[in-house]
Amino acid sequence: MSLTRHDLTALYEEPLEAFRLWMINAGYTSYTKKNYMGDVSHFLRTIEGKPVEQVTKLQVLAFLAQVKSSGVSDATRNRKHCAITSFYRALNDLEITTVNPAAGVKKSKTETNRAPVYLEPNQVQQFLSRADGKYRNRNLAVLMLMSYAGLRVGEVHRLNMADYHAERHTIEVLGKGRKWRTIPLPLAVSNQLQLALQERLTPWRAGEDAFFISQKGRRLSIRNIQYIAEQAFDSLQREEGRMRAGRGRSYSCHKLRHSFATLLLRSGADIRTVQEMLGHASIQTTTVYTHVSDKQKEEAIQRLQPYILEEDVDILNSNET
Structure with a gap:
């Protein structure tokens, strides 16, 4: 049936x-x-x-x-x-049932060792330069929050004016599991939020506290946020043919979050700090970002070189023959 x-x-x-x-x-x-x-x-x-x-x-x-x-x-x-x-x-x-037949069913295993797709810092800058349109300052602020503060699309969507503290250059973010976290903002991001705030559209509903307002006077929707990012990515890809670091893989809003996490770790932030900044409940989720680049591997080997004695090399060569 x-x-x-x-x-x-x-x-x-x-x-x-x-x-x-x-x-x-x-x-x-x-x-x-x-x-x-x-x-x-x-x-x-x-x-x-x-x-x-x-x-x-x-x-x-x-x-x-x-x-x-x-x-x-x-x-x-x-x-x-x-x-x-x-x-x-x-x-x-709500006391409608007392059973949960899905509770004991195991999840499918997903790939856990594959490094997430991310943009290099210069690519992020090029991407942000593609923010365009009638509401450029608003759109750029949206993209910068994902690129340089690690916000999820839904977190950008939920951001209210009261969550931004201009004097402290911080925002309060409501993440998954209804958990709040405080994120300090780079000065450039805070300045862009100020510009967006100055040009904030008037909401059609009195009392609307959303930080980002659509041209229809409503809270900027998740789909609109995704569209803003898609437009910037499309513009960048048209100019370059395709993004070399992406190796043909597609980019999305969440890849900006990956880029933020990668940049934090490269800048020397410890994994516990990165976990807090991203709002992960478990540090295991954050460990996916501890991937290292080929260049970092080569640099590590170069640092090892002074500790390899010449006689060690001779022994290795004699073993090969």
Whole structure:
């Protein structure tokens, strides 16, 4: 039986509405809410009208296996898993059910040893120089927050005027898990925020505190932020053909965050500081940024050279013959 949207609403109206309200109360971003509602609706269609409290772990596993076999990435499969887990957590909290059949299902293993794609410092500067348009100062401020403060797209979207402290050159950022962190800003970034603030558009709704306002007078959406970055990347790629350091791989807003983390480590910041700046709950997540460049490897070998005695080289040569 294939459930239509009308069937789905009729059968699962209460749990879906409960999940929607639960996510609003928990402070999920609109982007996450949209994805999770879509993922859960997809799952509910596969259980063919079965009450949510009667769903088994096997059914969740079967759904995720089907999703994986359709060709999606492990990350997408794991997102759907998280959505179902959160759905049942919401139903548990609201005392609609007492079970969570997704809780014991393991996540798919994703690549953990692959260095993240990032831009070199000169590429970041070239990228930022492509910020353009009628609202250039606003757009440049958005891009600089991701490039030189490591903000996620959703964090830029949520930034309010009250979160920026011009006199201290800091911002308060609401990250994942509803956790706040304070980020000191480079002077150039703080100055750009001041320019953006001076040209801030008037919101259509009184009391709107969003730092970045769209031309429609609303909080700048996640999609608009992504579009601003895409336009700058497209401009840079048209001029250069393709970005050499990228080796043909695509860039996105999150790659700016990778670039920020890489630059911090190269500048001598310890990994614990980088963890705090990025807002990672676990330091294990931050260790992916401890990759080193070929140049750094060559420099390390050069520093080792004075400690290699000539007789050691003779021994190595004699062994080879």
